[in-house]
Amino acid sequence: MSGTAIMGITDEMSMQRLRMIEQLRGTHRIVDERVLEAMSAVPRHLFVPEAIKSQAYKDNALPISSGQTISQPFIVARMTELLELKGQEKVLEIGAGSGYQTAILASLARKVFAIERLDTLAHEAERRLASLGFRNVDLKAGDGTNGWDAYMPYDAILVAAGGPEIPAPLVKQLKIGGRLVIPVGDDRKSQMLTRVTRTESGNKVKNFGPCAFVPLIGEHGWEANG
Numbered sequence: 580m581s582g583t584a585i586m587g588i589t590d591e592m593s594m595q596r597l598r599m600i601e602q603l604r605g606t607h608r609i610v611d612e613r614v615l616e617a618m619s620a621v622p623r624h625l626f627v628p629e630a631i632k633s634q635a636y637k638d639n640a641l642p643i644s645s646g647q648t649i650s651q652p653f654i655v656a657r658m659t660e661l662l663e664l665k666g667q668e669k670v671l672e673i674g675a676g677s678g679y680q681t682a683i684l685a686s687l688a689r690k691v692f693a694i695e696r697l698d699t700l701a702h703e704a705e706r707r708l709a710s711l712g713f714r715n716v717d718l719k720a721g722d723g724t725n726g727w728d729a730y731m732p733y734d735a736i737l738v739a740a741g742g743p744e745i746p747a748p749l750v751k752q753l754k755i756g757g758r759l760v761i762p763v764g765d766d767r768k769s770q771m772l773t774r775v776t777r778t779e780s781g782n783k784v785k786n787f788g789p790c791a792f793v794p795l796i797g798e799h800g801w802e803a804n805g
């Protein structure tokens with residue numbers, strides 16, 4: 580492929596990315612400029628399978644490998660905005676999948692610890708993030724519903740899969756004043772986007788509307804074969 584042809588693809592992707600940002604700002608009312616900035620810098624098309632690269636900037640969830648999905652850009656923006664990151668935080672992410680949400684968090688916080696249940700996805704995400712130059716991410720394969728106690732307490736925790744309840748270990752690993760954003764619902768397919776803020780006197784819980792994530796599978800989530 581000639582240099583100009585490569586340039587052409589890159590330009591087309593940048594333009595689509597800009598349109599995605601306009602949609603996040605206009606239609607979805609995302610107001611945190613740092614979140615919009617991070618999403619305009621991270622090349623989402625490098626996180627989806629080659630065959631569906633051209634759809635990377637549509638406002639949809641898309642299939643990645645192992646039957647999982649990369650979340651819809653709007654939901655990535657919304658969940659990240661709800662964490663209220665300013666730049667110095669230590670963040671825990673559960674359900675790293677393609678690593679796209681991880682990259683957004685790593686652009687906005689000091690350090691990200693990420694857990695992905697499926698080995699193949701975890702290794703792919705780790706490689707992808709390293710090749711894009713993210714140095715402030717530690718990613719491991721495992722059950723994230725138990726959190727990652729070696730590095731607790733966290734300023735913010737994001738769970739990118741839907742569970743039946745708020746996993747108790749995650750709340751325990753939050754700092755006072757820390758935020759946990761997680762989709763919670765009684766069936767495996769639909770949830771309510773929920774934010775828990777840990778305070779001196781207990782937990783403040785607030786709902787932010789319906790959403791649909793792949794199931795959170797693990798000790799404090801759903802059973803693997805349900």
Ligand code: SAH
Nearest residue numbers: 649674676677680695696723739795796797
């Ligand atoms: N944020 C991801 C979305 C991936 S979908 C992205 O941007 O691509 C949710 C992911 O959660 C899946 O990859 C699934 O394997 C993972 N998952 C489900 N249960 C988990 C658990 N208990 N611990 C860690 N990851 C889990």
